[in-house]
Amino acid sequence: MRLGVLDVGSNTVHFLVVDAHPGAAPLPAYSHKIELRLAELLEADGSIREDGVRQLVEMVSSSLRIAEDKGVEEVLPFATSAVREAANGEGVLKRVQDETGVELRVLSGGDEARLTFLAARRWYGWSSGRLLLLDIGGGSLEIACGLDEEPDTAVSLPLGAGRLTAAWLPGDPPAADRVRELRRHVRAEIARTVAEVSRLGPPDHVVGTSKTFKQLARITGAARESDGPLVPRKLPRSALEDWVPRLAAMSADQRVLLPGVSAGRARQLLAGALVAEAAMDLYRVDELDICPWALREGIILRRLDKLSG
Template sequence: MRLGVLDVGSNTVHLLVVDAHSGARPLPAYSHKEELRLAELLDDNGAITSEGVDRLAATVTAALQVAEDQGVEDLLPFATSAVREAANAEQVLSRVAEETGVKLEVLTGEDEARLTFLSARRWFGWSVGRLLLLDIGGGSLEIAYGQDEEPDAAVSLPLGAGRLTTAWLPGDPPDATDLRTLRRHVRAEIARVVGEFSRFSAPDHAVGTSKTFKQLARIAGAARTAEGPYVERRLTLAALEEWVPRLAGMTAAERAELPGVSEGRARQLLAGALVAEAAMDLFRVEELEICPWALREGVILRRLDHLRAT
């Protein structure tokens, strides 16, 4: 069957269309993405502005048309931190449902961590043993650990690359004092949850998902996306420690000229690098492997498991 996953995130609204069958891996068929930057369309009270709601409803309507054009039989719409944490989240959800007919499922941060962990486990399989997952989104950082498909520990922290850039790094390039302040904040937030994971055995394999990790790996020398999902891509802590000060000295326009870095995400790449460096350092990860599957694939896999069980 042809499934569509509509992901309303902090940076983009992304429709991923896949051909999926129970017991088989989902095959990507079509991708439609609109850069909305919903997390930046907030008023002083933390509510999504009327302009933001209008744009969201229009973007969802356009995605619905694409889904219809692509023959999608089952649409799985969900929203993450940008909607979840908005002061007017209920009103936003009601407005979108009223205007488009789409009822967005709002995932909790723990849901995000668990579903992304599921997708990484299915991608790498059982042979990698105990898995540590790090995922940096626009609004949050997800961390999960386990040796099964359901993680033993899963947490979500408000350390997304877009959120941090907007709140902590207004300069372009950023002010050195702002950068140090953000670095302390990020490390303090991550350090608070390290203890929840240290009671478990050390992971056998560490994995990074999301656009931020993919871009960081690319500028550190990993293969291009065009070379396909089965090419091994890795990111080392040593490479991050070298790149963080380099990124800090660049403007957003200069970062956008780096290999694999899109113009829309160039400004927030530095904040993402700070989070990645801190997480790898505090969790004592010297190297991680980039997983091409993430939250959207986890939502698809959960749906297929449900269909198989009924």
């Protein structure tokens, strides 16, 4: 069957059309997205700005038109931390439904972690043993660990690259003292979760998902995205540690010149690197694999499981 996944994320609103059926990998058929960066389009009280809400409604409407044109049988619409934590989140959801008819399902942070973990588990299989997942989004960091398809622990922290950039790194490039303050903050937040994950035992396999991890891997020497999802990609902590001070000294315009770094995410890359470095250090991860599947694939796989159940 042909499914459409409407992902209202903190950085990007993405409508992905896939051909999928139980027991097979979802095959992407069409992609439509905009870098809306809802996590940064906030008023002083934490409400999403009117221009952000208007663009979101327009994107949902255009996605519905594409779904019809592409023969989509079912649309799976969901929203993550930007809408979940906005002061006017309920109002945003109501407006989207009133103007488009689409009822966005708001995922909790735990849901995000569990569904992303499911996608990673299906991609790598049981041979990975105890799997540790790290996912850096625009609004939050998800951490999950376990032996099965349902993780033994799933944690969400407000450490997304977009959120942190807007709140902590106003300069371009940011001031050194602000970078140090953010580094301390990130490490203190992640350190609170280490005991909960470590009690499960050391992981056999560590993976990172999300655009942030993909871009960090690319600038440290991983293969290009155009080489396809089956090419193994890794992020060594030693290489990342070398890059963090270099990223801190660069402006956004300079970061765009790095391989694989998009203009829309260049400002966020330093915050994402600080989160990735802290997580890998505190969890004692020397190297992780970049997983091509993430939350959207987890949503699709869970839906297919229900169809076949």
